[in-house]
Amino acid sequence: MNKINKVVDKLINLYGNNEPFPNCCYLYGQKSVGKSMCIENFLENASNYIESVIIYANECYSNKILFENIINKFNNHELNEANQFESFAKIDTMEDFLNQISMLDVSKSYIIVIEKAEKLRDMDINIIATFSKLQEFTGLNISCILVSHIAYEKMSGDEIIEIHVPDYSKNDITDILLNRYEEVHEEIIKNIKKSNMKNEEIDKQLEAVTTMNEEFYKNYLSVFLNVFYKACRDLKELSFLCDKCYPSYYNPVLTGEIKSTDVTNLWRNVTKTLKMALNTIYMRVGNLSAIELKSTEENDENTFEIHQRTNTIKTFAQMLELPFYAKYLLIASFLASHNDAKSDKKLFMKNHGKERKRKQPPKVSEKMNVQFGPKSFTIDRLLAIFYAILDEKVGLTCNLLSQISTLVDLNFLTFVSGESNLMEGTARLQSTLGLDFVINIGKIVGFNVKQYLTDFH
Amino acid sequence: MDSINSVAKGVFFFKNGKSLKDLNKKKRKSEELVNKQNKNQHWYITFKDEWKIIEQKVEKIQSESYGKTLNNLLKYIQDVNLNDPNLQTAVLLTGVNQTDHFKQFDSLSTKIYNNCYSIVTILKSRDCPNIKSAIETLVHGLIYNTSKNNEDDENEDESINVKLKKKQLTLSVLEAWFNGNYKTSKKKPKLVIMLADFEQFNPVVMQELIGILCAYTFRLPLILILGIATAFKTLHNVLPFHITSKITANVFQAQSATSMLNQILDEIILTHQCPFFLSGKSFNVLVDIFLFYDYSLHSFIQGFKIFMLEQFMTNSFSSIYSPEGKMYDGVIDSLTHEECENIRKSCMSFRKFVEEQEDPQVRIDLIKNDDELKKLIIKQKLRIYRYFYKFFICLRMLSILIEDLPRNNLGTLLRELYPVCANEEIIKNEDFKECFKYLRFTSKDQFINKLDKVIKILDISLTDNTLNNLAKSKFIKTLEKLQSHREKIFNAGMAPVKVDTPQKSVEVTGEKAMSRLQMMEKLKESAMNNAPRTVIEYEKCLIECLDYLHNVFEKNLVPFNKGPALVELFIFSDYSSIRRQIVGAPRGAIHNALSNPHHYLQCSCCELKDNEQILPSMPDICIAYKLHLECNKFINLYDWLQAFSMVVDNNEDEESIKPEVQARFTRATAELQFLGLIKQAKQKTDHVMRLTW
Numbered sequence A: 001m002n003k004i005n006k007v008v009d010k011l012i013n014l015y016g017n018n019e020p021f022p023n024c025c026y027l028y029g030q031k032s033v034g035k036s037m038c039i040e041n042f043l044e045n046a047s048n049y050i051e052s053v054i055i056y057a058n059e060c061y062s063n064k065i066l067f068e069n070i071i072n073k074f075n076n077h078e079l080n081e082a083n084q085f086e087s088f089a090k091i092d093t094m095e096d097f098l099n100q101i102s103m104l105d106v107s108k109s110y111i112i113v114i115e116k117a118e119k120l121r122d123m124d125i126n127i128i129a130t131f132s133k134l135q136e137f138t139g140l141n142i143s144c145i146l147v148s149h150i151a152y153e154k155m156s157g158d159e160i161i162e163i164h165v166p167d168y169s170k171n172d173i174t175d176i177l178l179n180r181y182e183e184v185h186e187e188i189i190k191n192i193k194k195s196n197m198k199n200e201e202i203d204k205q206l207e208a209v210t211t212m213n214e215e216f217y218k219n220y221l222s223v224f225l226n227v228f229y230k231a232c233r234d235l236k237e238l239s240f241l242c243d244k245c246y247p248s249y250y251n252p253v254l255t256g257e258i259k260s261t262d263v264t265n266l267w268r269n270v271t272k273t274l275k276m277a278l279n280t281i282y283m284r285v286g287n288l289s290a291i292e293l294k295s296t297e298e299n300d301e302n303t304f305e306i307h308q309r310t311n312t313i314k315t316f317a318q319m320l321e322l323p324f325y326a327k328y329l330l331i332a333s334f335l336a337s338h339n340d341a342k343s344d345k346k347l348f349m350k351n352h353g354k355e356r357k358r359k360q361p362p363k364v365s366e367k368m369n370v371q372f373g374p375k376s377f378t379i380d381r382l383l384a385i386f387y388a389i390l391d392e393k394v395g396l397t398c399n400l401l402s403q404i405s406t407l408v409d410l411n412f413l414t415f416v417s418g419e420s421n422l423m424e425g426t427a428r429l430q431s432t433l434g435l436d437f438v439i440n441i442g443k444i445v446g447f448n449v450k451q452y453l454t455d456f457h
Numbered sequence B: 001m002d003s004i005n006s007v008a009k010g011v012f013f014f015k016n017g018k019s020l021k022d023l024n025k026k027k028r029k030s031e032e033l034v035n036k037q038n039k040n041q042h043w044y045i046t047f048k049d050e051w052k053i054i055e056q057k058v059e060k061i062q063s064e065s066y067g068k069t070l071n072n073l074l075k076y077i078q079d080v081n082l083n084d085p086n087l088q089t090a091v092l093l094t095g096v097n098q099t100d101h102f103k104q105f106d107s108l109s110t111k112i113y114n115n116c117y118s119i120v121t122i123l124k125s126r127d128c129p130n131i132k133s134a135i136e137t138l139v140h141g142l143i144y145n146t147s148k149n150n151e152d153d154e155n156e157d158e159s160i161n162v163k164l165k166k167k168q169l170t171l172s173v174l175e176a177w178f179n180g181n182y183k184t185s186k187k188k189p190k191l192v193i194m195l196a197d198f199e200q201f202n203p204v205v206m207q208e209l210i211g212i213l214c215a216y217t218f219r220l221p222l223i224l225i226l227g228i229a230t231a232f233k234t235l236h237n238v239l240p241f242h243i244t245s246k247i248t249a250n251v252f253q254a255q256s257a258t259s260m261l262n263q264i265l266d267e268i269i270l271t272h273q274c275p276f277f278l279s280g281k282s283f284n285v286l287v288d289i290f291l292f293y294d295y296s297l298h299s300f301i302q303g304f305k306i307f308m309l310e311q312f313m314t315n316s317f318s319s320i321y322s323p324e325g326k327m328y329d330g331v332i333d334s335l336t337h338e339e340c341e342n343i344r345k346s347c348m349s350f351r352k353f354v355e356e357q358e359d360p361q362v363r364i365d366l367i368k369n370d371d372e373l374k375k376l377i378i379k380q381k382l383r384i385y386r387y388f389y390k391f392f393i394c395l396r397m398l399s400i401l402i403e404d405l406p407r408n409n410l411g412t413l414l415r416e417l418y419p420v421c422a423n424e425e426i427i428k429n430e431d432f433k434e435c436f437k438y439l440r441f442t443s444k445d446q447f448i449n450k451l452d453k454v455i456k457i458l459d460i461s462l463t464d465n466t467l468n469n470l471a472k473s474k475f476i477k478t479l480e481k482l483q484s485h486r487e488k489i490f491n492a493g494m495a496p497v498k499v500d501t502p503q504k505s506v507e508v509t510g511e512k513a514m515s516r517l518q519m520m521e522k523l524k525e526s527a528m529n530n531a532p533r534t535v536i537e538y539e540k541c542l543i544e545c546l547d548y549l550h551n552v553f554e555k556n557l558v559p560f561n562k563g564p565a566l567v568e569l570f571i572f573s574d575y576s577s578i579r580r581q582i583v584g585a586p587r588g589a590i591h592n593a594l595s596n597p598h599h600y601l602q603c604s605c606c607e608l609k610d611n612e613q614i615l616p617s618m619p620d621i622c623i624a625y626k627l628h629l630e631c632n633k634f635i636n637l638y639d640w641l642q643a644f645s646m647v648v649d650n651n652e653d654e655e656s657i658k659p660e661v662q663a664r665f666t667r668a669t670a671e672l673q674f675l676g677l678i679k680q681a682k683q684k685t686d687h688v689m690r691l692t693w
Helices: A002-014 A035-045 A063-074 A095-101 A118-121 A126-131 A134-136 A168-179 A181-194 A199-211 A214-228 A235-255 A263-279 A291-297 A302-317 A324-338 A341-348 A379-389 A398-409 A435-445 B019-028 B042-078 B098-115 B131-143 B171-183 B202-217 B233-238 B257-269 B282-292 B297-314 B315-320 B337-346 B350-357 B362-370 B370-401 B414-423 B429-437 B444-462 B470-491 B516-529 B537-556 B573-580 B586-595 B619-629 B637-649 B661-676
Strands: A025-029 A049-056 A109-115 A142-146 A161-164 A413-417 A428-429 B089-095 B120-125 B190-194 B220-229 B247-253 B494-498 B531-535 B634-636 B676-678 B687-690
Touching: A002 A025, A002 A035, A025 A035, A035 A049, A035 A109, A035 A142, A035 B687, A049 A063, A063 A095, A063 B171, A095 A134, A095 A341, A109 A118, A118 A126, A118 A142, A118 B247, A118 B414, A118 B531, A126 A134, A126 B247, A126 B282, A126 B586, A134 A142, A168 A214, A168 A235, A181 A199, A181 A214, A181 A235, A199 A235, A214 A235, A235 A263, A235 A428, A324 A379, A324 A428, A324 B282, A341 B634, A398 B282, A398 B370, A435 B634, B019 B297, B042 B089, B042 B098, B042 B247, B042 B350, B098 B190, B098 B220, B120 B131, B131 B171, B131 B202, B131 B233, B171 B516, B202 B220, B202 B233, B202 B362, B220 B573, B257 B282, B257 B414, B282 B573, B337 B370, B337 B494, B362 B370, B370 B414, B370 B444, B370 B470, B370 B537, B370 B573, B429 B537, B444 B470, B444 B537, B470 B537, B531 B537, B586 B619, B619 B637, B619 B661, B634 B637, B637 B661
Parallel strands: A025 A142, A025 A161, A049 A109, A109 A142, B089 B220, B089 B247, B120 B190, B190 B220
Antiparallel strands: A413 A428, B494 B531, B634 B687, B676 B687
């Protein structure tokens, strides 16, 4: 916490009362290390002498929004029905903006905070330059604080005051999470009271909760962070996961199976949940009962680590609900993307004539076609391969052709060129799938994909 | 051709032979165009009534099956924790039958609107090519509450009176509007944003949009609903971590399309109450389209509707087949002589029936006298109804018996069993025999479990009130028999029981010229036969029961072609004509039209004796098309023109080609190019390239 206080102190030193402000200041630090919190604390402290506005740069897809939001705030202009939700002034260009700013009360001090400042780079070229020198343009005591997670060198070459917000250490994170102890426990008690159990049962559980003191929570945190700190340092993600896994830590205490002091057993009990959560880290699944998790749960624990990658692809392939021909189209598109057109004849025709034996030139590269990116192909070739790998005879119907566009909609195929002139036959497509996925699809429909790839011959 | 009476100006499609009927079908789709005389016709009225019943049933099933997911979703929206700094997101996995999606989302939005206090808007990918238009559509949707049900708003002041300019539609305006309207009210509505086709959104737009919405979660009660067709994984493919870390995703899985289809089939189409029946093959046509092509329930149901329409129109008797058939009895009396003749000719079962009659007078009466036939129809009607009743009950029983057998090639779902049973005698089917063999090895608990289920089905079906007691009495007997079998099996112990087998002494020493192997076989056999066969008591009871069931199936699962007389009247088997109408084949149709224009034009001049023929009377484009079929990939325009002129003008002279012929030729090639059949070749001058084969 004192880290944040340090940063706030720095800011207050920079922007003292009755002092001329620096032109611009750059606050930078990794994601979720408390940059916004520093700003909020600082602005709260300085609210008596500073007019401020916080703008999220990603929200400003046009300059107009950026300008008008700033001006509205500084003029205390609120949008409502009475003014027909019109802004204080119509501002389309930087010139208009500077004019409006210059009209503000000179006796006051102003700060513009721009969060996600890295987005400014994608906007008009003059914006960063102007915002970092607003004082010169307006003559007001105005300053701009840019907040971002990238280093300033990547934004602009000009000199600027930089303030760095350092990362959290493990102890910091423990402290921060520990701060939430009260909150978390109130929530637990509330949940127990709400549940429709018998009264004695509730009383028993409430009693158990009292044994879960801060030490208990601290133990949990150390177990939790031992597992997760290596994988993730993002405070938000950690606290999200921390809340999610906590119930399986304390539940045996509530039911009376394990005593709250028996750390070893508690640890043993919670490992499975933690392991599972580690696999779904960053997935952000709110309801744990979600299908994906269920399917991973079923897997054998030991082999799980090894097969994890293929397994998820496999489950993805199995869960995918596609009509029969669409699956074959997927396979055909993959084959078309990863085979040379020259080898089609050899692969797909039964009587492709004798192969003339030629002296094979020594292989130049060991790379396989499947490892190169997908190549593009025409719809005609796709259909030709489709008919070649399908045993049945099917007509070329509307339904079949519309499947192709469905697959494009689902992002399994993408247009490389000629999206507008499908009729002419020059449109080229590309498969976006991976080998593992296609092999799994092939398994479902009983088709050996590898047999038709030149790489595996 | 003179039989069209339509108000629409446009191109009409005539199919060879029975143009009027097809036309009727086309018109049926739009109510206004229905011929007046048809509208009052008996079959049409019946069709409408029956269709309404089916439609209601389908809707009921659909709403029920969405219901579970929907309730979970609604519950989630209701008690979602909006103090969470993350953007609350519900991910709805919908399955890939995309044609049905927007409908689903529409009904979902209505449900949410009605049940939770919230404002709902649906965002479509086509409205969001960039972030600006995405936000504008979003804000517009929320402020003006575009999700239709505006009329039942109690507080009129909620809806905005100010007309906002498109430029003004930003999130800050939304916030201002929301605060202006709801700041004072105790209960604030939730703002629900639905993205039905997540995959089709531009990923960049998607990321920006979520990023912006996240910034507003503190100020506005936003909830996002994403409809994902493929799998939850897609979300992570599209969104990078710094975006996903701002949302809390809750996954809801909608019921899969196939299970929904099974449900609809089991409860509506494959029951004896369905107004008509599909022959095995036509049933397969419909199901195959669903399984192989599109997974779209909507088009399945529409396909079924067309089948039904065709059946009712070509065959007005189907209208007499209905549980409450009394009111339609008049139809039979109004049959004309021609129609009677038609029945006699078309029904194979009628012929068989007549041949079975022993009294020659009865035979003659049936063939000659229309009144006799009508009497027969009325008589048969009930029998047929009973026949289907038994058929479907047994089908269900069979499905339960074999549902968990290993190596089952028959399939276990009703939709797999139905076509087999409808086409052939099931007991003669090899797979069926195999299944019964396996059934003998089932354990006691398992078998009793199955038997219980079978008994339950019988019980339920007996509650059907549309049948008289005669039909039921047989099944009551079956039920009693099965119950007694169950009792027996249940009590049967594992004690061995001796079974007497006729002692057969095999002559081993009979023939001398026997190989060692043969001899061994013989000896084995004799040993087997002579040993007193012991069977466990349970096994004996089981076999008895299975024999009985076998008997029941043999009696009741009679294929349609061996069903009671006149059963054809209620079975739809003309799938080939309809198939062409529900499965469009554009290339085929174009080829057909261009190579044989007579097929569509029905003119006397263009009748072809064989397909290769080219007649000068055909339209120019057809001549050009037929000539180009003879060419390779590249076609020399000049040669083509010459051939064209030869056909059109009978002009053998190579040098002089009339300018008008050339003009006609140019037009024909331009038309072919427009149809996408040829295009200009870049490699060779004066050549065009063929694009089709």
